[in-house]
Amino acid sequence: MSKSKIIQFIEADIRAYNQLVDPTLGSKISLSYLATLWQEFDLLELADQTPILMKQAFSCCRELSFHQTYAISLSLTDQTPFKPGKACWTYTLAIKEENAVIAACATTLLVEEPI
Numbered sequence: 001m002s003k004s005k006i007i008q009f010i011e012a013d014i015r016a017y018n019q020l021v022d023p024t025l026g027s028k029i030s031l032s033y034l035a036t037l038w039q040e041f042d043l044l045e046l047a048d049q050t051p052i053l054m055k056q057a058f059s060c061c062r063e064l065s066f067h068q069t070y071a072i073s074l075s076l077t078d079q080t081p082f083k084p085g086k087a088c089w090t091y092t093l094a095i096k097e098e099n100a101v102i103a104a105c106a107t108t109l110l111v112e113e114p115i
Contacts, residue, residue: 004073005040011066029065031058034105037093041074051109054088060103064095071096077106087113 011027018025021032035056064070078090088108095103 003041003075004071007037007040007070007072008068009064009066009070014066027066029063031060031103031105034058034093034095034103035107037072037095037105038074038091038107040072043074043091045076046109046111049111051089051111054108054110056108057106058104062102064103068097070102071099078108081113082110085113087111 009029014029014033015027017033017036018028018030022030072093072095074091074093076089077092078088080088080090082088087110089111090106090108093105093107094101
């Protein structure tokens with residue numbers, strides 16, 4: 001199931017994030033910032049989980065900007081068995097402008113499989 005929202009990047013938020021991860025970025029919207037957009041979504045399937053981050057991959061077709069409206073969506077795109085009782089779930093966060101994906105973040109988590 002895909003969940004969608006409409007957002008605009010706020011320069012003050014970007015600057016605050018960059019001060020924590022890389023102050024030299026100033027107000028540039030880094031690809032790693034995309035991972036923070038997860039907080040825009042409630043994922044009931046992870047409510048009783050303590051997932052372990054396995055990997056993240058970022059891609060971008062062009063630089064993201066302020067004062068631009070973007071559609072963001074988060075979808076569970078893969079579920080792969082890992083070992084008994086555990087699985088790797090991959091979520092893809094897509095940033096769209098005019099229905100075209102311009103950036104994405106794929107996050108793979110190790111989770112307990114439901115019984």
